[in-house]
Each structure stands twice: as structure tokens, then as C-alpha cells.
Amino acid sequence: xxxxxxxxxxxxxxxxxxxxxxxxxxxxxxxxxxxxxxxxxxxxxxxxxxxxxxxxxxxxxxxxxxxxxxxxxxxxxxxxxxxxxxxxxxxxxxxxxxxxxxxxxxxxxxxxxxxxxxxxxxxxxxxxxxxxxxxxxxxxxxxxxxxxxxxxxxxxxxxxxxxxxxxxxxxxxxxxxxxxxxxxxxxxxxxxxxxxxxxxxxxxxxxxxxxxxxxxxxxxxxxxxxxxxxxxxxxxxxxxxxxxxxxxxxxxxxxxx
Amino acid sequence: xxxxxxxxxxxxxxxxxxxxxxxxxxxxxxxxxxxxxxxxxxxxxxxxxxxxxxxxxxxxxxxxxxxxxxxxxxxxxxxxxxxxxxxxxxxxxxxxxxxxxxxxxxxxxxxxxxxxxxxxxxxxxxxxxxxxxxxxxxxxxxxxxxxxxxxxxxxxxxxxxxxxxxxxxxxxxxxxxxxxxxxxxxxxxxxxxxxxxxxxxxxxxxxxxxxxxxxxxxxxxxxxxxxxxxxxxxxxxxxxxxxxxxxxxxxxxxxxxxxxxxxxxxxxxxxxxxxxxxxxxxxxxxxxxxxxxxxxxxxxxxxxxxxxxxxxxxxxxxxxxxxxxxxxxxxx
Numbered sequence: 001x002x003x004x005x006x007x008x009x010x011x012x013x014x015x016x017x018x019x020x021x022x023x024x025x026x027x028x029x030x031x032x033x034x035x036x037x038x039x040x041x042x043x044x045x046x047x048x049x050x051x052x053x054x055x056x057x058x059x060x061x062x063x064x065x066x067x068x069x070x071x072x073x074x075x076x077x078x079x080x081x082x083x084x085x086x087x088x089x090x091x092x093x094x095x096x097x098x099x100x101x102x103x104x105x106x107x108x109x110x111x112x113x114x115x116x117x118x119x120x121x122x123x124x125x126x127x128x129x130x131x132x133x134x135x136x137x138x139x140x141x142x143x144x145x146x147x148x149x150x151x152x153x154x155x156x157x158x159x160x161x162x163x164x165x166x167x168x169x170x171x172x173x174x175x176x177x178x179x180x181x182x183x184x185x186x187x188x189x190x191x192x193x194x195x196x197x198x199x200x201x202x203x204x205x206x207x208x209x210x211x212x213x214x215x216x217x218x219x220x221x222x223x224x225x226x227x228x229x230x231x232x233x234x235x236x237x238x239x240x241x242x243x244x245x246x247x248x249x250x251x252x253x254x255x256x257x
Numbered sequence: 258x259x260x261x262x263x264x265x266x267x268x269x270x271x272x273x274x275x276x277x278x279x280x281x282x283x284x285x286x287x288x289x290x291x292x293x294x295x296x297x298x299x300x301x302x303x304x305x306x307x308x309x310x311x312x313x314x315x316x317x318x319x320x321x322x323x324x325x326x327x328x329x330x331x332x333x334x335x336x337x338x339x340x341x342x343x344x345x346x347x348x349x350x351x352x353x354x355x356x357x358x359x360x361x362x363x364x365x366x367x368x369x370x371x372x373x374x375x376x377x378x379x380x381x382x383x384x385x386x387x388x389x390x391x392x393x394x395x396x397x398x399x400x401x402x403x404x405x406x407x408x409x410x411x412x413x414x415x416x417x418x419x420x421x422x423x424x425x426x427x428x429x430x431x432x433x434x435x436x437x438x439x440x441x442x443x444x445x446x447x448x449x450x451x452x453x454x455x456x457x458x459x460x461x462x463x464x465x466x467x468x469x470x471x472x473x474x475x476x477x478x479x480x481x482x483x484x485x486x487x488x489x490x491x492x493x494x495x496x497x498x499x500x501x502x503x504x505x506x507x508x509x510x511x512x513x514x515x516x517x518x519x520x521x522x523x524x525x526x527x528x529x530x531x532x533x534x535x536x537x538x539x540x541x542x543x544x545x546x547x548x549x550x551x552x553x554x555x556x557x558x559x560x561x562x563x564x565x566x567x568x569x570x571x572x573x574x575x576x577x578x579x580x581x582x583x584x585x586x587x588x589x
Contacts, residue, residue, distance in 0.1 A: 028367055028368040029368055051391060051392075052314045052317070052341065052465050052467050053464075053465030053466060053467060054465060060581055061581075063368075064367065064368050064369065064527065064529070065314065065315065065316060065317055065343075065367045065368070065520070065527075066314075066367065067313075067314030067315065067317040067318075067341070067465060067467060068316075068317055068520050068522075068526075068527070069317075069464070069520055069522045069523070069526060069579055071465070072464055072465060072522065073581075078463075078464045078465045078466075079465065079466070080395075080465060080466040080467055080468060080469070080470060080471075081341075081391060081392065081395045081467050081468045082392075082395050082396070082399060082468065082471065085391075085392040085395065085412075089410070089411055089412075108416075112388065112417070112418070118382075119386070119421055120382060120385060120386060121380065121381070121382035122379070122380055123380070124380070125363075125364060125376055125379040125380050126364075126365075127362050127363055127364055127365035127371070128339070128360045128361060128362050128363055128388060128390075128418075129361060129362070129388070129389070129390040129391065129418050130341070130361060130362035130390070130391050131362075131390065131391040131392060132390075133390040133412055133413055133416060133418050134390050134391060134392035134393070134412045134413075137411060137412035137413065137414075138411070138412065159417045160415075160416040160417040160418070161416065161417065161418055162416065162418075163414075163415050163416050166415045166416075171415070172415065175414045175415030175435070176411065176414040176415070176426065176434060176435025176436065176437070177411065177412075177414055177415060178411050253368070
């Protein structure tokens with residue numbers, strides 16, 4: 001039995017993607033835990049930004065909202081939504097971490113509704129874009145943290161709320177979204193995927209301890225590509241686990257899920 | 258400029274800046290005392306059928322007392338800007354206040370989960386919707402604040418969010434790039450909760466401003482609720498701190514703890530137990546009816562609401578939590 005759970009693995013894997021000195025937009029939940037862990041390990045100078053206006057806080061605990069007091073605790077600046085979004089649009093922000101109810105093979109995300117039919121009378125209404133569409137349009141690299149699950153990884157999302165590589169190939173750039181932006185990595189409890197550079201289709205690049213490529217494929221609603229070399233993800237170190245459990249999420253809001 | 262593509266969503270408000278200018282031309286610029294009760298402000302300034310916007314960020318510096326008053330007075334058939342709206346949205350859905358909605362973020366309370374009743378209301382077919390994003394709505398308010406019919410942005414294109422929006426895509430006449438045009442949004446009436454205001458409506462806001470500076474300038478009518486009134490001398494002693502000037506404001510209502518059960522930065526933290534209670538009681542329609550009767554319809558005002566939920570002792574606890582002192586108190 002490993003000495004960590006899948007959420008701890010996922011948050012640790014995401015934290016390792018953030019290099020020191022980078023800028024990242026984060027929401028609440030797992031992305032925030034990942035950013036906090038990164039700041040307490042390899043990236044002390046990570047600049048985190050919240051869409052409601054908080055810039056570079058020293059988070060004392062996990063925020064409940066992207067606009068609550070914790071997002072400006074010992075921060076550099078308490079600004080507003082236009083300031084943050086426009087900083088992203090100017091090309092200043094390297095990463096954004098997102099989730100979503102559904103994701104397809106091009107990394108398009110749905111957070112608007114489940115089921116087809118009448119948009120004015122949806123079967124299952126979801127919150128909508130919030131700032132996700134904006135951040136995925138503007139930030140250089142979009143990262144997604146989500147559990148590996150057939151109901152989430154679907155052939156076709158019911159609604160493209162937030163742009164991934166759209167229909168693949170060069171369709172994203174042709175749509176008018178800023179050049180050079182797009183989904184970068186998808187981190188799940190079973191492994192990580194990136195996107196094949198030409199077709200922009202999702203491809204497995206690493207598997208977490210205890211899982212295989214087959215496990216990931218079996219829990220995915222579309223055919224995944226395979227990188228030439230699939231690496232094994234390093235499990236969380238004792239130090240990463242200690243920081244995560246004692247300093248980042250002592251109440252286990254995220255890692256207890 | 259040729260329109261390359263356009264969303265099929267309905268534009269609920271008029272983006273014409275000349276029409277807005279005509280309105281603003283007639284709005285009083287007098288430095289007059291605008292103090293009134295929240296009941297009177299909502300009675301005289303919020304009308305059925307108008308388009309409403311709420312400041313703050315859902316359960317952060319949101320004018321919750323005003324949302325209660327709007328529901329209490331039974332306002333109906335309004336349009337609503339579902340911009341960063343969470344607990345405010347939940348309250349307005351409980352009163353079925355609006356029947357059309359510009360959506361950026363609705364029905365959720367972020368990490369706290371979804372509101373079952375708000376979800377049910379939005380799935381009922383009673384509300385006509387157009388899709389946007391948080392920045393799109395902020396940009397639409399910015400266009401209105403600038404006094405222009407739209408601003409161009411580089412988000413949303415290529416998605417279904419665009420398809421169900423009322424935006425348009427054009428080619429930039431300078432660079433040839435595609436741009437999304439965000440039509441100006443002039444709400445008929447908005448409410449913003451601030452830390453301090455004088456009797457004329459000159460306001461101080463601490464912490465993040467979200468989209469409230471744009472919203473204040475875009476709104477035809479504006480109600481300010483404040484934690485505390487301050488003398489005009491304090492405004493004049495430190496003019497660089499004024500973020501909303503008096504001439505934008507129609508009413509000033511002093512409502513201590515006006516954002517409860519949400520957070521008011523540097524004042525008090527959110528009451529998570531009560532917000533949890535809201536979500537859980539909504540699952541049972543009968544219980545929810547009784548809950549609304551007690552907390553809103555039979556409740557006189559925010560002061561009575563606060564009393565009902567622990568009064569000054571609870572507010573002190575939330576103040577401790579805001580300043581991260583609750584753990585020290587527990588230890589002592």
C-alpha cells in the first residue's frame with residue numbers, strides 16, 4: 001500500500017510543473033493546493049494571481065473563494081478583475097490551472113450544461129465559464145487537474161465552455177485566440193497527458209505508480225495517443241507529503257476528497 | 258468593419274452610448290444628502306422589469322442585505338447580470354426576482370458546492386439566458402463606463418460560449434486579427450457594498466475591487482450600502498482613496514455587517530455554517546419555504562437577521578477569523 005492517496009499524488013504532480021519565477025492564475029481547490037505546495041518546495045518566487053484581483057499573496061490557508069480575504073493575505077496588490085485578465089491577455093501569465101465537468105481529446109472543457117436539447121431549458125445546468133474561458137484564452141499554458149473517469153473524458157463535450165485545441169490541428173489559432181496559447185498538460189490520478197503537436201490530440205506521457213496505460217485508456221471515453229516513451233511518475237516524497245498535510249491542507253479539504 | 262460571426266444569444270440591454278448620455282445628462286450632480294433606509298432605497302430605485310447588477314464577488318463584499326430587501330419587497334421580472342454571483346444569485350433565485358440573465362458564473366458557491374434551488378430555477382425554463390464569461394461581463398461594464406458601444410477582447414472565440422452569447426467577431430482594421438466585440442452593458446440599477454461612504458456617496462473600498470469600479474460607472478442608478486458612514490472631511494483629507502465619487506450615487510444606506518454571511522475583507526470572514534445551512538435546507542422545498550419566511554420575509558432588516566444568527570458575539574468570532582486570530586483564541 002502506498003503511503004499517499006490519489007489526490008495527494010495529483011496535487012504533487014501538478015506542483016512540480018510550476019517553476020520558480022513563473023506566474024500562474026489559480027482557482028480554489030486542487031489548483032490552489034498545487035500552487036501552495038510549489039511555493040513551499042521548488043518555486044518560492046511563484047507569482048499567483050486570482051481573477052477577482054489578488055496578486056501574489058502568501059496564502060495562510062486554502063481560500064474558499066477566489067475573492068476571499070486569503071487571496072490578498074500579505075499580497076503584493078489587491079486589484080480587480082480587468083487588471084488580472086488584461087495582465088493575462090498582455091502575455092504576462094505563464095500558467096492557468098482549470099477543472100471541468102467534461103473534457104474531450106482536444107482539451108476542450110465543459111462547465112455550462114450536461115445533455116443537449118434546449119439551451120433555455122437545460123437538463124443539467126452547471127455554473128458556466130466564470131473566468132475559465134478567459135484564462136484559457138489568455139494564459140500561455142493551460143493545465144487541467146481532474147480525476148480519470150469515463151464520464152469526464154468524453155468523445156464530445158456537450159458544450160465547449162472553455163477552449164482547448166478546439167477541433168485540433170490549427171483550428172485554435174484560426175479561431176482568433178492569441179497565438180501560442182493552449183492546453184499544455186492534463187494531470188489525473190492515474191497519470192499525465194500532453195497533446196501531440198500536429199493533430200493536437202491528447203497523448204499519455206506518464207503513468208502514476210500502481211497504474212498502467214491500459215488503466216488510463218479504460219477510464220477514458222476516447223482513444224488516447226501514446227508518447228514514444230511513457231515515464232513513471234515519481235511518487236510524492238516524504239517531504240512533499242509532510243508539507244502538503246501539515247502546511248498546505250491541514251484540514252484535508254482537498255487531499256481528503 | 259465586417260461582422261465575421263455572431264452569437265445567437267439575446268442582448269438584454271441597450272448598448273447605445275448616446276441613449277446612456279441622455280440619461281446621464283439628466284442625472285443630478287448635486288452634492289446632496291442621499292442617506293435613506295435600505296427599504297426606501299429599494300422601494301424608490303429598484304423597479305420590476307429593470308436590469309439589475311450586484312457588486313462584489315458572490316459571498317465577498319456583496320450587498321447581501323440589499324439582496325434580502327429586493328426579495329422581501331417581491332421585485333419581479335428583472336434582468337440580471339450573473340457576474341461572479343454566488344450567494345447573491347442564490348438569494349435572488351429564492352425570490353424568483355429575474356426572468357432573464359446574462360451568465361458568467363451562476364448557481365455555484367465556488368468550493369462550497371452548488372445551490373440546489375438556483376439550479377432548479379435555471380433548469381425550469383423560466384429564465385431566458387445568454388452566455389458570457391467573467392471577463393466578458395467586466396469588459397462590457399468597462400465599455401459602458403468608457404461611454405462607447407463595445408470593447409474588443411481576445412477571449413471566447415471558437416467556443417459554444419461564443420455561440421450562445423450576443424457578441425460579434427470582426428477583423429481588426431489595424432492587424433487583421435479576429436476580435437470579439439463585447440457590447441456595452443448599462444444596468445438600470447446596481448447595488449455595491451463598500452467599507453465607508455459619506456452622506457453624499459463618496460466611497461472607500463478596501464482590498465480587491467473586482468469589477469465594481471466599472472460597475473459603478475456603467476450603472477444608470479446606484480445604491481451604495483456601507484459598513485460605516487464617515488464625515489465628508491475624511492473623504493476630502495484623503496481624496497486618492499475615493500474610488501466611487503458621489504455623482505454616480507443615488508442612495509446611501511448604512512448597513513453594518515451588510516455583506517453577512519459573506520466575507521467583508523478587513524472586517525469579518527464568512528459564516529460558513531450558515532452558508533452550508535442555505536445549501537442543505539434548499540434540498541427540502543417545505544423546509545426551504547419556512548427558512549425563507551424566517552430569514553427574509555418575516556425578518557425586518559439586516560440587524561434582525563444578524564441577531565437571529567448569533568448577534569454581536571458571532572460577528573466578533575467572524576472578525577477574529579478574518580484576522581486569523583480564531584486559532585489563538587481557541588488556544589487561549
